[in-house]
Amino acid sequence: MKNNEKYIDQQGITIITPIDPAKDIKGLYSLLNKIGGDINNNSIIDFRQMKTIHYARWFIMDLAKDASGNLVPPNLVYSGNFDGSVEDHLEELLRVSGDGIKDIYSYCKGFPTADNASNQNIFEYWKAHVYNNQLFWPAIRGGTVEQIRGEGELRDAIQEFLNRQAAGGGFKDLDPAGIHGKIKDFIASKEEFKWALQARAKPSFGWKLDYYGRLVGRLLLVVILLPVILLFLLPVWWLILSRIFEKKDDKNRKDISRSKEFDALLRNEDQVFQNQLTIYGAIKKPYWYRLTTLKMGLWIFATNGKYRSDKGKLSGIETIHFARWTLFNKGKNVMFFSNYDGAWEIYLSEFIDRSAAAMNLTFGTTVGYPQVKFLLWKGAFDEQAFKTVVRNNQYPCQVWYSAYPYLTVKNILNNHQIRKGLDGSSEESTADWLKRF
Amino acid sequence: MNTMVELKDVQGIIIRGYGKMPFAAFLLVQINDPGGAKSWLKDIAGEITHAEADLDQLDTCMNIAFTNTGVIELGLKPEVMNTFSREFEEGMTTDHRRRILGDFGKSDPSTWDWGGPGDTKAIHMIVLCYGKTADALQQLINNQKSRWNGLELVRQLDTILLPDRKEHFGFRDGIAQPVIKDAGRDESGHPANNINPGEFLFGYKNEYDKYTVSPNVDPDMDPQNILHADQNFPDKKDLGRNGSMLVFRQLEQDVRKFWTTIDQAVKSQQVDNTSSTIEHLGAKMVGRWPSGAPLTKCPFEDDPSKRDFDNFGYAEKDYDGYKCPIGSHIRRTNPRDNFLRDSTGKPEKDIKNSEKFMKRFRIIRRGRAYGKPVSPNMDPHEVLRSSVEDTDRGLHFLCFNANIGRQFELIQQTWVNNPKFAGLYEDPDPIMGFPEIMGAGATTTFTEQAAPVRKKVTGIPQFVHVKGGAYFFMPGIRGIEFLASLP
Numbered sequence A: 001m002k003n004n005e006k007y008i009d010q011q012g013i014t015i016i017t018p019i020d021p022a023k024d025i026k027g028l029y030s031l032l033n034k035i036g037g038d039i040n041n042n043s044i045i046d047f048r049q050m051k052t053i054h055y056a057r058w059f060i061m062d063l064a065k066d067a068s069g070n071l072v073p074p075n076l077v078y079s080g081n082f083d084g085s086v087e088d089h090l091e092e093l094l095r096v097s098g099d100g101i102k103d104i105y106s107y108c109k110g111f112p113t114a115d116n117a118s119n120q121n122i123f124e125y126w127k128a129h130v131y132n133n134q135l136f137w138p139a140i141r142g143g144t145v146e147q148i149r150g151e152g153e154l155r156d157a158i159q160e161f162l163n164r165q166a167a168g169g170g171f172k173d174l175d176p177a178g179i180h181g182k183i184k185d186f187i188a189s190k191e192e193f194k195w196a197l198q199a200r201a202k203p204s205f206g207w208k209l210d211y212y213g214r215l216v217g218r219l220l221l222v223v224i225l226l227p228v229i230l231l232f233l234l235p236v237w238w239l240i241l242s243r244i245f246e247k248k249d250d251k252n253r254k255d256i257s258r259s260k261e262f263d264a265l266l267r268n269e270d271q272v273f274q275n276q277l278t279i280y281g282a283i284k285k286p287y288w289y290r291l292t293t294l295k296m297g298l299w300i301f302a303t304n305g306k307y308r309s310d311k312g313k314l315s316g317i318e319t320i321h322f323a324r325w326t327l328f329n330k331g332k333n334v335m336f337f338s339n340y341d342g343a344w345e346i347y348l349s350e351f352i353d354r355s356a357a358a359m360n361l362t363f364g365t366t367v368g369y370p371q372v373k374f375l376l377w378k379g380a381f382d383e384q385a386f387k388t389v390v391r392n393n394q395y396p397c398q399v400w401y402s403a404y405p406y407l408t409v410k411n412i413l414n415n416h417q418i419r420k421g422l423d424g425s426s427e428e429s430t431a432d433w434l435k436r437f
Numbered sequence B: 001m002n003t004m005v006e007l008k009d010v011q012g013i014i015i016r017g018y019g020k021m022p023f024a025a026f027l028l029v030q031i032n033d034p035g036g037a038k039s040w041l042k043d044i045a046g047e048i049t050h051a052e053a054d055l056d057q058l059d060t061c062m063n064i065a066f067t068n069t070g071v072i073e074l075g076l077k078p079e080v081m082n083t084f085s086r087e088f089e090e091g092m093t094t095d096h097r098r099r100i101l102g103d104f105g106k107s108d109p110s111t112w113d114w115g116g117p118g119d120t121k122a123i124h125m126i127v128l129c130y131g132k133t134a135d136a137l138q139q140l141i142n143n144q145k146s147r148w149n150g151l152e153l154v155r156q157l158d159t160i161l162l163p164d165r166k167e168h169f170g171f172r173d174g175i176a177q178p179v180i181k182d183a184g185r186d187e188s189g190h191p192a193n194n195i196n197p198g199e200f201l202f203g204y205k206n207e208y209d210k211y212t213v214s215p216n217v218d219p220d221m222d223p224q225n226i227l228h229a230d231q232n233f234p235d236k237k238d239l240g241r242n243g244s245m246l247v248f249r250q251l252e253q254d255v256r257k258f259w260t261t262i263d264q265a266v267k268s269q270q271v272d273n274t275s276s277t278i279e280h281l282g283a284k285m286v287g288r289w290p291s292g293a294p295l296t297k298c299p300f301e302d303d304p305s306k307r308d309f310d311n312f313g314y315a316e317k318d319y320d321g322y323k324c325p326i327g328s329h330i331r332r333t334n335p336r337d338n339f340l341r342d343s344t345g346k347p348e349k350d351i352k353n354s355e356k357f358m359k360r361f362r363i364i365r366r367g368r369a370y371g372k373p374v375s376p377n378m379d380p381h382e383v384l385r386s387s388v389e390d391t392d393r394g395l396h397f398l399c400f401n402a403n404i405g406r407q408f409e410l411i412q413q414t415w416v417n418n419p420k421f422a423g424l425y426e427d428p429d430p431i432m433g434f435p436e437i438m439g440a441g442a443t444t445t446f447t448e449q450a451a452p453v454r455k456k457v458t459g460i461p462q463f464v465h466v467k468g469g470a471y472f473f474m475p476g477i478r479g480i481e482f483l484a485s486l487p
């Protein structure tokens, strides 16, 4: 297992490329639908061969608007979550399914033509269209695809072993330590699980220096700015302004009567026990105020998410594998991506129950959002209005791939704790460890 | 001071289970002549049992609800239909909804007796009839049918009262219910169980302190001024007020398969000396003993004196599920104070939040059993010995909620069908779940949490199949008068 040797980070990338108006966009829809319709076995993009992708999606962003109602020309959006470096990820895409990739991007403006399509040129093209993450949040830190799948198999093997032992009376009169010993012996006897007896590599000193260095940087920024912020009573002004602008926002709750056309969304939903969410928002005017609010909000959540929510829960929600906010269209629009466990309805309900204020501070800056008060209140607390605006701003995603559609965040965390009980790095008692089965 | 529920305008079955009316039948009706249907509705609007009726004085009760095609038939226009929820407008059998509800294989709507795409007659209306005696019930049905004009009985769904109010697997049913606040009910139980009326009735605040979006009409459609203003859109009139959404699922139960599977599991556990009785394993799957006593309260043996005991939680005394397994039917359809499992790291906070959030995912169940029991005394050992044919028997599952998507469907999809519920892996609801949901060829398990290590029942087949169903709108009495007044 690779991350037994070296700690490996997870990353997320967003590439937004303009679709060539000279090309027939329908052709791109049908190509993407063909891939998405048979995600694991299609002949165009061979996701199963890509060892470092956790999640990937392609969708066509059509008919997006900014706050003034100007159409954003249609774009193709790629979003991927993966292990290791961006370069390696893009390289893997091209190495495994270069032809399919070129087919897809032949619909995009400026993509290198066939005689020019060296990997180098394609990388350059992509990199020119990469959009920065305002916030990127992975649930499982350092958990590679290889590890997540491997630990899943490890857990399954132990479960079967336990079933066989129970059927054969093998656990009669054993205490927790005795059972733990038997499990460990069983795993030790299996060549394919040898890795599980060894702990995952810890982050290196250099990694930690970088990680905590950035935290110190963020805190220093606050400390330095704080006197200025306080001196000019900026938060007070900001709140006063918020009321002025919020009062101008659309008060009409008309939108809580349900949104209409989302058959295309539902077609792909609930095919497995995970789903993806792709939503975009048009940032409201005045831009300077809303965009600053959004950026500050995301900055706070990114800091909190990175340094505090590192146990698999984002704002108390335990079902998100990856989440990401990205600005596009010169800061006039924002996009949110997530990969989550279970159904849309409970997922959105949990957002409302557990982090409505966070939704208000961020999505509250976008058009159509239920009216917010003082940046944090109201808004998402209006359940049906909030769910409707999410549906209205949600994009159908033609291609969506999950490397482990049958493992929830909770499963993955539990599997990792099971492995830790074998590799010696677990801190819980054997009795507690056994509860994990 | 909260607004009190206008009980006289609410149909009785939403608020009360009619325990005093042991006999019941549900009539599925097609409207052939809307004019005739409306004159009948006008005629009987005053005979519909409302929620304040004195049941001691009555021999029968009657309540009425409509499908989406039913209210269209009565004259509601598309712009009004658009104000109903998607769930109601689309019906129970769309592709996506089948995935939500898990209606595949033997539950595929194309095989349903009613409510599926194979129907030759439309189902527009359901008349729920209840009686103190079989005779009284029959008289009610005859009397109503004789006054029908342009209405046709598509199917009559009969019910049976099993001993001790049990369902066919042999467990007492209809115990745990939410209490609707401000409706004259006993609110002295656990406060977490008292729920704002808006979760079940349109026109009142729900557990988000909002009015659940309700079907509404333009004022000029209501020249007689029957309806009140809509709370969300004051320039509209509220057709939903004092009404609710009724979910009806006819669930067939394979009783012998249920107990045979349990019997085999118990026998296979004997090797390890950890086996229990079949009653105990069955009770673990349900979460209550056959008498109704909850396992969390009575972990080792049945205690009929606790049969209606409902004032309990899981988080403090049974967090790990050693008494009542985490995946049992009642613990997953209402996780109570243990909805959030180790969410904040502070147990008291998790309990408080669980109780608050769980109020948003409740339903009022009003189901009744149908079909003859395998064994008249409901004893599982007799079921095992019995060679009675597996004829038609099961549960007419009925429940009320204001928001089908957030309440009934969420419970069915996220808790009943979901093998990943509460950190589990391959455990859908042990009495109602089914393996295909995990993909072709998958097996499902039921985990009995235990020390030092769990026990598992593997390869649980499907015991419950859907035979029919539909979503209905049950208006308030004024709502019915309004529908009867449509041109």
Ligand code: HEM
Binding pocket: B167, B168, B169, B171, B172, B173, B174, B175, B176, B177, B251, B252, B253, B286, B288, B329, B330, B331, B333, B334, B363, B365, B394, B395, B397, B408, B411, B412, B416, B431, B432, B464
């Ligand atoms: C044939 C199918 C079913 C059977 C045999 C069955 C049986 C039972 C039994 C024996 C109880 C415990 C007694 C009680 O508290 O009333 C119960 C409770 C319950 N059931 Fe079911 N049920 C079935 C279908 C469903 C369905 C389809 C749902 C919802 C989607 C559901 C939701 C509930 C709820 C919410 C409770 C109360 C849990 C609590 O608050 O403690 N049941 N059921």
